[in-house]
Amino acid sequence: MTDPRHRKIRSFVLRKGRLTTAQQHALDELWPFYGIDNAETRLDFDDHFERKADVIVEIGFGNGESTWQMAQHEADKNFIGIEVHEPGVGHLLMALEEHGIENVRIACEDAVVFLEQRIEPGSLAGVRIYFADPWPKKRHHKRRLIQPEFVSLLARCTASGGILHLATDWQPYAEHMLEVMQSSPDFVNLSPTGDYCEQPDWRPSTKYEKRGQRLGHEVRDLLFRRS
Numbered sequence: 001m002t003d004p005r006h007r008k009i010r011s012f013v014l015r016k017g018r019l020t021t022a023q024q025h026a027l028d029e030l031w032p033f034y035g036i037d038n039a040e041t042r043l044d045f046d047d048h049f050e051r052k053a054d055v056i057v058e059i060g061f062g063n064g065e066s067t068w069q070m071a072q073h074e075a076d077k078n079f080i081g082i083e084v085h086e087p088g089v090g091h092l093l094m095a096l097e098e099h100g101i102e103n104v105r106i107a108c109e110d111a112v113v114f115l116e117q118r119i120e121p122g123s124l125a126g127v128r129i130y131f132a133d134p135w136p137k138k139r140h141h142k143r144r145l146i147q148p149e150f151v152s153l154l155a156r157c158t159a160s161g162g163i164l165h166l167a168t169d170w171q172p173y174a175e176h177m178l179e180v181m182q183s184s185p186d187f188v189n190l191s192p193t194g195d196y197c198e199q200p201d202w203r204p205s206t207k208y209e210k211r212g213q214r215l216g217h218e219v220r221d222l223l224f225r226r227s
């Protein structure tokens, strides 16, 4: 296992986005219920959710629009959203309260560290990563989240039969994702054409997706099953 303290290349740059008063209020009031405080020990899902259900992790939820909508639509599942950008966390907390959603918990830290330290092997029913930063410049490609080492980590965390769902509006990144995923011995492509899938109706459209579509980008969904 990589020692996270020595991991230098990250998939994000922490922007100093300012919290609105409402977001700060949500963090103060709602974090104790929805938040997963940083720690280095394995998480006990039952402690956090107070019920047994399949756990789905969403990585890099941005403002969390997809997170609360999926949690509302798939009320029989438990969701853990991971995001490093605090204003996004505040935004999601407000939405969870507004819509009365209780099957979501939030971690505000690097998903790589979170998965390495906190997730019991084989304990996730699925992982969803929508519109991960594409890092289009060649010299930044090493920052892309979807890399063989990270996919091995996802494989370690996911139960057999669990589903990994990726979406992107950046065609070169879609091709890179496909190549990395096809080379993984741990995942099987669910695409009938051996490449991309139709967008499942349960994936809500996201802020970054809409932005991509305004720019005329085609959106690609990739669905793989943990073998």
Ligand SMILES: C[S@@+](CC[C@H](N)C(=O)[O-])C[C@H]1O[C@@H](n2cnc3c(N)ncnc32)[C@H](O)[C@@H]1O
Residues within 6 Å of the ligand: 011, 012, 059, 060, 061, 062, 063, 082, 083, 084, 085, 088, 109, 110, 111, 112, 130, 131, 132, 133, 134, 145, 206, 207, 208, 209
């Ligand atoms: C391009 S945005 C997409 C946000 C959202 N999924 C959407 O589609 O609107 C990518 C998000 O991933 C987050 N992110 C990138 N790397 C991350 C990591 N290692 N751990 C947690 N969040 C990460 C960024 O902060 C950013 O909010």
